[in-house]
Amino acid sequence: xxxxxxxxxxxxxxxxxxxxxRGAVRPALATSYAGGVRTIADLPYRTIDGEALTLDLYxxxxxxxxxxxxxxxxxxxxxxxxxxMMGAETDFPARLAxxxxxxxxxxxxxxxxxxxARFPAQVRDAKAAVAWLREHRDDYGIxxxxxxxxxxxxxxxxxxxxxxxxxxRDLDPEGADAGSRDNCVQAVADWFGPTAADxxxxxxxxxxxxxxLNCDADRIKAASPxxxxxxxxxxTQIVHGDSDDLVPLVQxxxxxEALRTAGVAVELRVIAGAxxxxxxxxxxxQKAVLDDAFASLTGFLDRTIGSSSSHGRxxxxxxxxxxxx
Numbered sequence: 480x481x482x483x484x485x486x487x488x489x490x491x492x493x494x495x496x497x498x499x500x501r502g503a504v505r506p507a508l509a510t511s512y513a514g515g516v517r518t519i520a521d522l523p524y525r526t527i528d529g530e531a532l533t534l535d536l537y538x539x540x541x542x543x544x545x546x547x548x549x550x551x552x553x554x555x556x557x558x559x560x561x562x563x564m565m566g567a568e569t570d571f572p573a574r575l576a577x578x579x580x581x582x583x584x585x586x587x588x589x590x591x592x593x594x595x596a597r598f599p600a601q602v603r604d605a606k607a608a609v610a611w612l613r614e615h616r617d618d619y620g621i622x623x624x625x626x627x628x629x630x631x632x633x634x635x636x637x638x639x640x641x642x643x644x645x646x647x648r649d650l651d652p653e654g655a656d657a658g659s660r661d662n663c664v665q666a667v668a669d670w671f672g673p674t675a676a677d678x679x680x681x682x683x684x685x686x687x688x689x690x691x692l693n694c695d696a697d698r699i700k701a702a703s704p705x706x707x708x709x710x711x712x713x714x715t716q717i718v719h720g721d722s723d724d725l726v727p728l729v730q731x732x733x734x735x736e737a738l739r740t741a742g743v744a745v746e747l748r749v750i751a752g753a754x755x756x757x758x759x760x761x762x763x764x765q766k767a768v769l770d771d772a773f774a775s776l777t778g779f780l781d782r783t784i785g786s787s788s789s790h791g792r793x794x795x796x797x798x799x800x801x802x803x804x
Contacts, residue, residue, distance in 0.1 A: 505561045508535055508572055514580030515540035518572075524588070524611040525604065527653060528596065532604055534588040534611075535562050535572075537579035538619060547625035547784040548612050549578065550664075551587040552605050554632025554672075554756070557684050558594070562587040565631050566670075566756025568769055581777065582785070584621050586612060590637070597687045598676070598702045599650050601633075602640045606662035607652040609641065613661045625784040627666035627713075629776065632726065632756065633685075635672020639704035639734070642667030643712050649701065666783040667715040668776055669704075671755060673726050674734040676702035708737050714744040716779040718772050720753030722760055748775045 508520040521533040539546055553560040565571045579585045590604035605628065613623045630638030644650045645663035652662060676682050676699050679689045686702060688694040700706045715738055719731040731747060738745040750772055752760045757772055759765040 505563055506572070508563065509576075512537075512573065512576035512580070514576070516576045516579045518576070525607045525652070527600075527604070527607075528591070530591060532589050532591070532607075533562075534586045534608055535575075536619065537572075537575050537585040537587075539579045539582050539584065541620075543582065544620075545616070545622035545625075546582055546584050546620050547627070547780070548584040548586065548619075548621045549780060549784075550605070550608055550612065550626065550628045551575065551585065552590065552628065552630035552634035552637045553587070554630070554634045555592075557601065557633045558592055560592075560633070562589050567758040567765060574769075574773060577773075578777065578780075581781075583780065584612075584619055593684050594687065598685050598698075601637050601685075602644070602650050603652045605630075605637050605641050606650065606655075609664060610652065610655070610659075610661040624665065626664050627668065627780060627784050628664045629668035629670070630672060631670040632672055635669040636674065636704060637672075638667055639669040639672055639674060639715070640702075640707070642669075642715060643704045643707035643709070645711070645713075647707060665713050666780065667713055668718070668779060669715065669731070669734070670718045670772070671720060671723055671726050671731070671757070672704075674703065674705045674730050675699075705734055705737050708741050708743065710742040712738065712741065712743045714779075714783045715746075716776065717745065717747045718750060718757075718775065719747070720750045720755065720757055720768075722752065722754045725755040746779065748772070 508518055511517055517538045519536040522536060523531050524534050525532050553562055553564055563572050568574055575585045588608045591600045612621055612626060616623045628638045628641050642664055673681055676685055677690045679691050682688055682690040682694050686694055690699055717731045717735055719728050735745050735747040750768055752764060753768045757768055759768040
């Protein structure tokens with residue numbers, strides 16, 4: 480069975496070399512960074528299917544009351560990756576620490592990977608991590624009404640799913656209380672993530688079936704963030720390179736339009752000269768491309784959950800009218 484599955488992926492031109500590993504070696508995490516930022520590595524946030532899932536925490540300097548929190552979800556095509564990587568960035572923990580230095584509690588998670596785990600496992604893991612942040616709000620000085628989720632590539636799709644599915648019972652973490660809003664967020668940043676699971680390349684990995692052949696239509700819909708959009712969804716930022724040849728820019732444009740049509744606050748930032756992972760077409764401009772994207776993220780977070788925001792909505796309000804999905 481596994482051999483047949485690998486042959487199918489090869490026929491689709493999908494990467495299979497790292498199906499059962501997390502990819503590049505995960506770098507060690509420094510215990511402190513500039514600006515008084517402290518880190519805690521590999522905190523367990525849930526154990527599921529015999530796998531202990533962990534997150535890294537980046538804590539801002541003490542003082543100043545409850546802080547907004549940002550949860551990052553890494554990419555890697557659902558089959559690889561780790562909590563200390565993001566596309567073309569070579570020192571991602573330093574970027575996360577810089578965000579923490581601005582007053583955010585930042586978490587970056589590990590989650591279950593394919594082929595061992597299929598959708599909705601990844602979305603449920605991310606939601607469980609959001610709930611964990613709320614549960615431990617007093618331990619780490621988190622404002623439970625100001626939590627954002629941010630992801631890149633596959634992680635962007637997971638983040639978008641979390642954002643649009645607040646109150647969707649089938650996507651709640653295993654064991655979550657019915658009607659709980661502890662896994663809902665107040666802002667979403669989707670960086671170059673797919674927004675529909677209707678291609679064979681994506682569905683083969685994420686769903687374990689081919690969208691054009693043997694995937695159930697309802698399952699494809701459930702896995703597509705765009706299918707869950709409603710007026711109560713949180714403000715959303717979308718970032719996409721204009722030269723992305725893996726996830727077409729048009730997906731982000733369609734997602735933006737669907738959110739806007741539903742009345743959701745949304746902004747699409749197209750990064751000129753950037754491919755997938757925000758890799759610059761011209762290597763000499765790589766730092767400028769990344770600086771542009773991270774500056775736009777910081778501005779978005781400041782306006783939605785940060786010190787200059789109106790602190791968004793309570794989690795229950797974000798899900799109003801969606802519990803029946």
